[in-house]
Amino acid sequence: MITPAKVSGGRKRRIGILLFDGVKMLDFVGPAEVFLEANQRIDSYELVMMSYDGADVTTSLGVRVGVNSSAADGGVFDTIIIPGSERAAAVFTPDVLEAARLLTERTRRITSICSGAFALASLGLLDGRKATTHWKFAGTLAARFPAIDVNPDSIFVRDGRISTSAGVAAGIDLALALVEEDHGAAIARSVAQLLLVYMQRSGGQSQFSASLRAAPPRTPAAIAVAEYVNTDPTRPCTVTDLAAHANVSTRHLNRIIREELGMTPLEYVNSMRLDLATGHLESGASVAQAAEYAGYSTPVAFRRAFVARLGITPSDYQRRFQTTRQAS
Numbered sequence: 001m002i003t004p005a006k007v008s009g010g011r012k013r014r015i016g017i018l019l020f021d022g023v024k025m026l027d028f029v030g031p032a033e034v035f036l037e038a039n040q041r042i043d044s045y046e047l048v049m050m051s052y053d054g055a056d057v058t059t060s061l062g063v064r065v066g067v068n069s070s071a072a073d074g075g076v077f078d079t080i081i082i083p084g085s086e087r088a089a090a091v092f093t094p095d096v097l098e099a100a101r102l103l104t105e106r107t108r109r110i111t112s113i114c115s116g117a118f119a120l121a122s123l124g125l126l127d128g129r130k131a132t133t134h135w136k137f138a139g140t141l142a143a144r145f146p147a148i149d150v151n152p153d154s155i156f157v158r159d160g161r162i163s164t165s166a167g168v169a170a171g172i173d174l175a176l177a178l179v180e181e182d183h184g185a186a187i188a189r190s191v192a193q194l195l196l197v198y199m200q201r202s203g204g205q206s207q208f209s210a211s212l213r214a215a216p217p218r219t220p221a222a223i224a225v226a227e228y229v230n231t232d233p234t235r236p237c238t239v240t241d242l243a244a245h246a247n248v249s250t251r252h253l254n255r256i257i258r259e260e261l262g263m264t265p266l267e268y269v270n271s272m273r274l275d276l277a278t279g280h281l282e283s284g285a286s287v288a289q290a291a292e293y294a295g296y297s298t299p300v301a302f303r304r305a306f307v308a309r310l311g312i313t314p315s316d317y318q319r320r321f322q323t324t325r326q327a328s
Contacts, residue, residue: 012046013078013182016103019049019057019067022091026168027083027113034175037191042183050074052099060086071099077107079178084114084167088137092119111174114167121145129159134167153311172197221246221256225265229272233295237269274309277302278317287314 015035017028028049035045051057054070068074080103085091092100100119104110112120117133118141120126127147132138138152151157156165156174165174172195180188217223224246229237242265243250257265277294285293291302306314 013044014046014048014075015079015081016048016050016074016077016107017081017083018071018096018100018103019051019065019083020085020091020093020096021058022085022087023057023059023065023083024085024114024168025059025061025063025065027085027116027171028081030169030172031081031111031113031175033195034172034179034191037194038179038183038187040194041187041190044183048074048077050099050103052095071102074103075106077103079109079111080104080107081171082110082112082116082119083171084112084116084118084134086115088115088118088140092122097122109161109163109178111163111165111178113165113171113174117141117164118144120162120164121148125162126164129162130157131159131162131164132157132166133164134170136167169197217260219256219260221248221253222260222268225253225257225268226272229269230276233273233276233293235295237266239265242269270305274305277306277314281314281318287318290314 015032017032019028032047035047039045048069049065049067050069050071051067052071054067054073056064056066058064080100082100097119101123104120104123104125110120110125112133114134115137117126117131118137121131121141121144126145128149130149130151131141132151132154133141135152138150141148142150142152154166155170156163156177158177163174163178165171176188176192176197179191217226225242228242228245239250239253243253246253248256253265257263257268261268263271273294273296277290277296280290280293281287287303288299291299294302296302296305303314306312306317310317
Protein backbone atom coordinates (compact mmCIF):
# COMPACT_ATOMS: atom_id res chain seq x y z
CA MET A 1 0.00 0.00 0.00
CA ILE A 2 1.20 3.50 -0.85
CA THR A 3 0.58 6.03 1.89
CA PRO A 4 0.62 9.74 1.02
CA ALA A 5 3.28 11.88 2.59
CA LYS A 6 2.21 14.51 5.08
CA VAL A 7 1.57 17.88 3.49
CA SER A 8 2.76 21.10 4.98
CA GLY A 9 1.06 24.43 5.30
CA GLY A 10 2.25 27.83 4.10
CA ARG A 11 1.67 29.65 0.86
CA LYS A 12 2.58 26.83 -1.48
CA ARG A 13 0.67 26.13 -4.66
CA ARG A 14 -1.68 23.29 -3.76
CA ILE A 15 -1.87 20.57 -6.41
CA GLY A 16 -4.92 18.36 -5.94
CA ILE A 17 -5.07 14.95 -7.62
CA LEU A 18 -8.37 13.08 -7.75
CA LEU A 19 -7.92 9.31 -7.49
CA PHE A 20 -10.48 6.57 -8.02
CA ASP A 21 -10.62 2.80 -8.36
CA GLY A 22 -9.02 1.72 -11.64
CA VAL A 23 -6.86 4.84 -12.03
CA LYS A 24 -3.72 4.36 -14.12
CA MET A 25 -0.75 4.89 -11.80
CA LEU A 26 1.59 6.57 -14.27
CA ASP A 27 -1.12 9.10 -15.09
CA PHE A 28 -0.84 10.63 -11.62
CA VAL A 29 2.59 9.48 -10.42
CA GLY A 30 4.35 11.05 -13.41
CA PRO A 31 2.99 14.60 -12.90
CA ALA A 32 3.34 14.25 -9.12
CA GLU A 33 7.04 13.48 -9.49
CA VAL A 34 7.50 16.58 -11.64
CA PHE A 35 6.10 18.82 -8.92
CA LEU A 36 8.08 17.03 -6.21
CA GLU A 37 11.30 17.41 -8.22
CA ALA A 38 10.49 21.10 -8.68
CA ASN A 39 10.43 21.37 -4.89
CA GLN A 40 14.12 20.39 -4.93
CA ARG A 41 14.77 23.69 -6.72
CA ILE A 42 12.04 25.92 -5.31
CA ASP A 43 9.88 24.71 -2.43
CA SER A 44 6.61 25.74 -4.01
CA TYR A 45 4.19 22.84 -4.31
CA GLU A 46 1.99 20.89 -1.93
CA LEU A 47 0.52 17.67 -3.28
CA VAL A 48 -2.86 16.49 -2.02
CA MET A 49 -4.24 13.10 -3.04
CA MET A 50 -8.01 12.74 -2.80
CA SER A 51 -10.80 10.32 -3.52
CA TYR A 52 -14.47 11.16 -3.67
CA ASP A 53 -15.12 9.79 -0.16
CA GLY A 54 -11.64 9.92 1.43
CA ALA A 55 -11.18 6.14 1.22
CA ASP A 56 -8.17 4.39 -0.26
CA VAL A 57 -8.35 3.48 -3.94
CA THR A 58 -7.11 0.51 -5.93
CA THR A 59 -5.18 1.36 -9.09
CA SER A 60 -5.25 -0.47 -12.41
CA LEU A 61 -2.19 -2.41 -11.19
CA GLY A 62 -4.07 -3.61 -8.12
CA VAL A 63 -1.97 -1.42 -5.80
CA ARG A 64 -3.82 0.27 -2.95
CA VAL A 65 -3.11 3.98 -2.65
CA GLY A 66 -3.94 6.05 0.40
CA VAL A 67 -5.30 9.56 0.08
CA ASN A 68 -5.14 12.71 2.18
CA SER A 69 -8.83 13.53 2.22
CA SER A 70 -12.14 13.43 0.46
CA ALA A 71 -12.74 15.83 -2.39
CA ALA A 72 -15.29 17.74 -0.34
CA ASP A 73 -12.77 18.30 2.46
CA GLY A 74 -9.79 19.08 0.23
CA GLY A 75 -10.03 22.84 0.37
CA VAL A 76 -8.97 25.32 -2.32
CA PHE A 77 -6.35 24.47 -4.94
CA ASP A 78 -4.07 26.14 -7.42
CA THR A 79 -4.27 23.17 -9.82
CA ILE A 80 -6.50 20.12 -10.06
CA ILE A 81 -5.37 17.00 -11.92
CA ILE A 82 -7.86 14.39 -13.13
CA PRO A 83 -5.94 11.27 -14.25
CA GLY A 84 -7.34 8.57 -16.50
CA SER A 85 -7.82 4.84 -16.73
CA GLU A 86 -7.60 2.05 -19.28
CA ARG A 87 -11.35 1.71 -18.82
CA ALA A 88 -11.78 5.25 -20.10
CA ALA A 89 -15.14 6.74 -19.16
CA ALA A 90 -16.37 3.66 -17.26
CA VAL A 91 -14.48 4.64 -14.11
CA PHE A 92 -16.13 8.05 -13.88
CA THR A 93 -19.12 7.11 -11.78
CA PRO A 94 -21.59 9.74 -10.59
CA ASP A 95 -19.71 9.95 -7.27
CA VAL A 96 -16.36 10.53 -8.98
CA LEU A 97 -17.86 13.10 -11.35
CA GLU A 98 -19.42 14.94 -8.42
CA ALA A 99 -16.02 15.00 -6.72
CA ALA A 100 -14.45 16.34 -9.90
CA ARG A 101 -17.12 19.02 -10.12
CA LEU A 102 -16.46 20.17 -6.55
CA LEU A 103 -12.71 20.32 -7.12
CA THR A 104 -12.87 22.14 -10.45
CA GLU A 105 -15.01 24.84 -8.86
CA ARG A 106 -12.27 25.52 -6.28
CA THR A 107 -9.15 25.83 -8.38
CA ARG A 108 -7.25 28.19 -10.66
CA ARG A 109 -6.17 25.58 -13.20
CA ILE A 110 -7.83 22.37 -14.33
CA THR A 111 -5.91 19.57 -16.00
CA SER A 112 -6.66 16.05 -17.18
CA ILE A 113 -4.38 13.18 -18.14
CA CYS A 114 -5.35 10.62 -20.78
CA SER A 115 -9.00 9.57 -20.45
CA GLY A 116 -9.42 12.00 -17.56
CA ALA A 117 -10.69 14.27 -20.34
CA PHE A 118 -13.93 12.27 -20.26
CA ALA A 119 -14.59 13.53 -16.74
CA LEU A 120 -14.11 17.15 -17.78
CA ALA A 121 -16.20 16.55 -20.89
CA SER A 122 -19.02 14.99 -18.85
CA LEU A 123 -19.08 18.10 -16.69
CA GLY A 124 -19.35 20.33 -19.79
CA LEU A 125 -16.02 21.99 -19.04
CA LEU A 126 -14.59 21.24 -22.48
CA ASP A 127 -17.53 22.45 -24.56
CA GLY A 128 -16.31 24.93 -27.15
CA ARG A 129 -12.68 24.27 -26.23
CA LYS A 130 -9.75 22.53 -27.85
CA ALA A 131 -8.73 19.35 -26.06
CA THR A 132 -6.90 16.07 -26.44
CA THR A 133 -6.68 12.62 -24.90
CA HIS A 134 -4.82 9.40 -25.65
CA TRP A 135 -5.01 8.67 -29.38
CA LYS A 136 -6.95 5.44 -28.82
CA PHE A 137 -9.72 7.33 -26.99
CA ALA A 138 -9.78 10.44 -29.20
CA GLY A 139 -12.40 9.16 -31.65
CA THR A 140 -14.75 8.16 -28.83
CA LEU A 141 -14.31 11.51 -27.10
CA ALA A 142 -15.08 13.40 -30.30
CA ALA A 143 -18.13 11.25 -31.08
CA ARG A 144 -19.62 11.44 -27.58
CA PHE A 145 -18.94 15.14 -27.11
CA PRO A 146 -19.23 16.89 -30.49
CA ALA A 147 -18.99 20.33 -28.87
CA ILE A 148 -15.30 19.67 -28.15
CA ASP A 149 -12.60 20.42 -30.73
CA VAL A 150 -10.59 17.22 -30.23
CA ASN A 151 -7.00 17.25 -31.45
CA PRO A 152 -5.96 13.58 -31.49
CA ASP A 153 -2.29 14.22 -32.31
CA SER A 154 -1.37 16.72 -29.60
CA ILE A 155 0.79 15.71 -26.63
CA PHE A 156 -1.15 18.26 -24.61
CA VAL A 157 -3.53 21.15 -25.29
CA ARG A 158 -3.96 24.27 -23.20
CA ASP A 159 -7.13 26.31 -23.68
CA GLY A 160 -7.58 29.03 -21.12
CA ARG A 161 -7.36 27.66 -17.60
CA ILE A 162 -8.03 24.09 -18.75
CA SER A 163 -5.30 21.77 -20.02
CA THR A 164 -5.73 18.24 -21.35
CA SER A 165 -3.01 15.76 -22.22
CA ALA A 166 -2.52 12.50 -24.04
CA GLY A 167 -1.92 9.29 -22.15
CA VAL A 168 0.52 8.25 -19.46
CA ALA A 169 3.92 9.92 -20.04
CA ALA A 170 2.27 12.95 -21.66
CA GLY A 171 1.23 13.97 -18.15
CA ILE A 172 4.91 14.61 -17.44
CA ASP A 173 5.10 16.91 -20.47
CA LEU A 174 2.07 18.86 -19.27
CA ALA A 175 3.35 19.09 -15.68
CA LEU A 176 6.68 20.47 -16.94
CA ALA A 177 4.77 23.11 -18.90
CA LEU A 178 2.86 24.09 -15.76
CA VAL A 179 6.09 24.36 -13.76
CA GLU A 180 7.53 26.56 -16.51
CA GLU A 181 4.42 28.75 -16.35
CA ASP A 182 4.82 29.08 -12.58
CA HIS A 183 8.59 29.45 -12.24
CA GLY A 184 10.18 29.90 -15.64
CA ALA A 185 12.05 27.79 -18.16
CA ALA A 186 15.21 27.37 -16.08
CA ILE A 187 13.38 25.58 -13.24
CA ALA A 188 11.38 23.43 -15.66
CA ARG A 189 14.56 22.54 -17.54
CA SER A 190 16.31 21.47 -14.36
CA VAL A 191 13.35 19.24 -13.45
CA ALA A 192 13.42 17.65 -16.90
CA GLN A 193 17.14 17.00 -16.50
CA LEU A 194 16.63 15.40 -13.09
CA LEU A 195 13.93 13.12 -14.50
CA LEU A 196 15.96 12.35 -17.64
CA VAL A 197 13.15 13.44 -19.96
CA TYR A 198 12.85 15.95 -22.79
CA MET A 199 11.63 19.37 -21.75
CA GLN A 200 9.61 19.39 -24.98
CA ARG A 201 9.16 16.43 -27.31
CA SER A 202 9.14 16.88 -31.06
CA GLY A 203 6.17 15.61 -33.00
CA GLY A 204 2.76 14.51 -31.83
CA GLN A 205 1.01 11.33 -30.73
CA SER A 206 1.00 9.88 -34.24
CA GLN A 207 4.69 9.00 -33.93
CA PHE A 208 3.74 6.62 -31.10
CA SER A 209 0.30 5.43 -32.13
CA ALA A 210 1.20 3.48 -35.29
CA SER A 211 -1.82 5.25 -36.82
CA LEU A 212 0.31 5.62 -39.92
CA ARG A 213 -0.73 2.14 -41.04
CA ALA A 214 -3.49 2.37 -43.61
CA ALA A 215 -6.76 0.61 -42.87
CA PRO A 216 -6.95 -2.80 -44.55
CA PRO A 217 -9.14 -2.84 -47.67
CA ARG A 218 -12.34 -4.90 -47.70
CA THR A 219 -14.20 -4.35 -50.97
CA PRO A 220 -12.94 -5.91 -54.24
CA ALA A 221 -12.13 -2.50 -55.74
CA ALA A 222 -10.08 -1.39 -52.72
CA ILE A 223 -8.30 -4.75 -52.57
CA ALA A 224 -7.44 -4.42 -56.27
CA VAL A 225 -5.96 -0.97 -55.67
CA ALA A 226 -3.90 -2.25 -52.74
CA GLU A 227 -2.58 -5.17 -54.78
CA TYR A 228 -1.75 -2.86 -57.69
CA VAL A 229 0.34 -0.59 -55.47
CA ASN A 230 1.96 -3.36 -53.43
CA THR A 231 3.01 -5.27 -56.53
CA ASP A 232 5.06 -2.32 -57.75
CA PRO A 233 4.90 0.78 -55.53
CA THR A 234 7.35 2.63 -57.77
CA ARG A 235 5.07 2.81 -60.80
CA PRO A 236 3.18 6.06 -61.43
CA CYS A 237 -0.48 5.90 -60.42
CA THR A 238 -3.40 7.97 -61.64
CA VAL A 239 -7.04 7.49 -60.73
CA THR A 240 -7.61 6.31 -64.29
CA ASP A 241 -4.88 3.67 -63.91
CA LEU A 242 -6.33 2.45 -60.64
CA ALA A 243 -9.90 2.35 -61.95
CA ALA A 244 -8.85 0.40 -65.03
CA HIS A 245 -7.01 -2.14 -62.91
CA ALA A 246 -10.01 -2.52 -60.60
CA ASN A 247 -12.32 -2.72 -63.64
CA VAL A 248 -14.59 0.07 -62.39
CA SER A 249 -15.22 3.67 -63.42
CA THR A 250 -13.18 6.45 -61.86
CA ARG A 251 -16.35 7.84 -60.29
CA HIS A 252 -17.22 4.47 -58.73
CA LEU A 253 -13.66 4.01 -57.48
CA ASN A 254 -13.65 7.44 -55.85
CA ARG A 255 -16.93 6.70 -54.10
CA ILE A 256 -15.89 3.23 -52.90
CA ILE A 257 -12.52 4.32 -51.53
CA ARG A 258 -14.01 7.38 -49.81
CA GLU A 259 -16.80 5.37 -48.23
CA GLU A 260 -14.56 2.52 -47.10
CA LEU A 261 -11.33 4.29 -46.19
CA GLY A 262 -12.29 7.95 -45.74
CA MET A 263 -9.87 9.26 -48.36
CA THR A 264 -9.41 9.64 -52.09
CA PRO A 265 -7.78 6.83 -54.11
CA LEU A 266 -4.59 8.85 -54.53
CA GLU A 267 -4.51 9.67 -50.80
CA TYR A 268 -4.82 5.94 -50.17
CA VAL A 269 -1.93 5.23 -52.53
CA ASN A 270 0.17 7.86 -50.76
CA SER A 271 -0.66 6.42 -47.34
CA MET A 272 0.35 2.95 -48.55
CA ARG A 273 3.64 4.27 -49.89
CA LEU A 274 4.31 5.98 -46.60
CA ASP A 275 3.56 2.72 -44.78
CA LEU A 276 5.93 0.83 -47.07
CA ALA A 277 8.70 3.38 -46.62
CA THR A 278 8.24 3.38 -42.84
CA GLY A 279 8.50 -0.41 -42.80
CA HIS A 280 11.78 -0.19 -44.67
CA LEU A 281 13.04 2.39 -42.16
CA GLU A 282 12.15 0.08 -39.29
CA SER A 283 14.03 -2.73 -41.04
CA GLY A 284 17.21 -0.66 -41.22
CA ALA A 285 17.06 0.88 -44.70
CA SER A 286 18.46 4.37 -45.15
CA VAL A 287 16.09 7.25 -45.82
CA ALA A 288 17.14 7.29 -49.48
CA GLN A 289 16.60 3.54 -49.81
CA ALA A 290 13.20 3.67 -48.09
CA ALA A 291 12.11 6.47 -50.43
CA GLU A 292 13.25 4.54 -53.50
CA TYR A 293 11.68 1.23 -52.47
CA ALA A 294 8.33 2.91 -51.75
CA GLY A 295 8.15 4.78 -55.05
CA TYR A 296 8.97 8.34 -53.99
CA SER A 297 10.56 10.45 -56.71
CA THR A 298 13.22 11.75 -54.31
CA PRO A 299 14.21 11.37 -50.65
CA VAL A 300 13.12 14.99 -50.20
CA ALA A 301 9.57 14.12 -51.32
CA PHE A 302 9.49 11.23 -48.85
CA ARG A 303 10.81 13.44 -46.07
CA ARG A 304 8.14 16.07 -46.70
CA ALA A 305 5.36 13.47 -46.65
CA PHE A 306 6.75 11.89 -43.49
CA VAL A 307 7.11 15.17 -41.60
CA ALA A 308 3.61 16.24 -42.68
CA ARG A 309 2.16 13.06 -41.19
CA LEU A 310 4.29 12.53 -38.08
CA GLY A 311 5.87 15.87 -37.24
CA ILE A 312 9.39 14.42 -37.11
CA THR A 313 11.90 13.51 -39.80
CA PRO A 314 12.43 9.94 -41.04
CA SER A 315 15.91 9.96 -39.51
CA ASP A 316 14.56 11.02 -36.11
CA TYR A 317 11.87 8.34 -36.30
CA GLN A 318 14.42 5.68 -37.12
CA ARG A 319 16.67 6.69 -34.23
CA ARG A 320 13.81 6.70 -31.75
CA PHE A 321 11.98 3.54 -32.74
CA GLN A 322 14.28 1.16 -34.58
CA THR A 323 16.03 -0.25 -31.50
CA THR A 324 16.51 0.23 -27.76
CA ARG A 325 20.24 -0.49 -28.09
CA GLN A 326 22.56 2.45 -27.58
CA ALA A 327 25.22 3.19 -30.16
CA SER A 328 28.66 2.11 -29.00
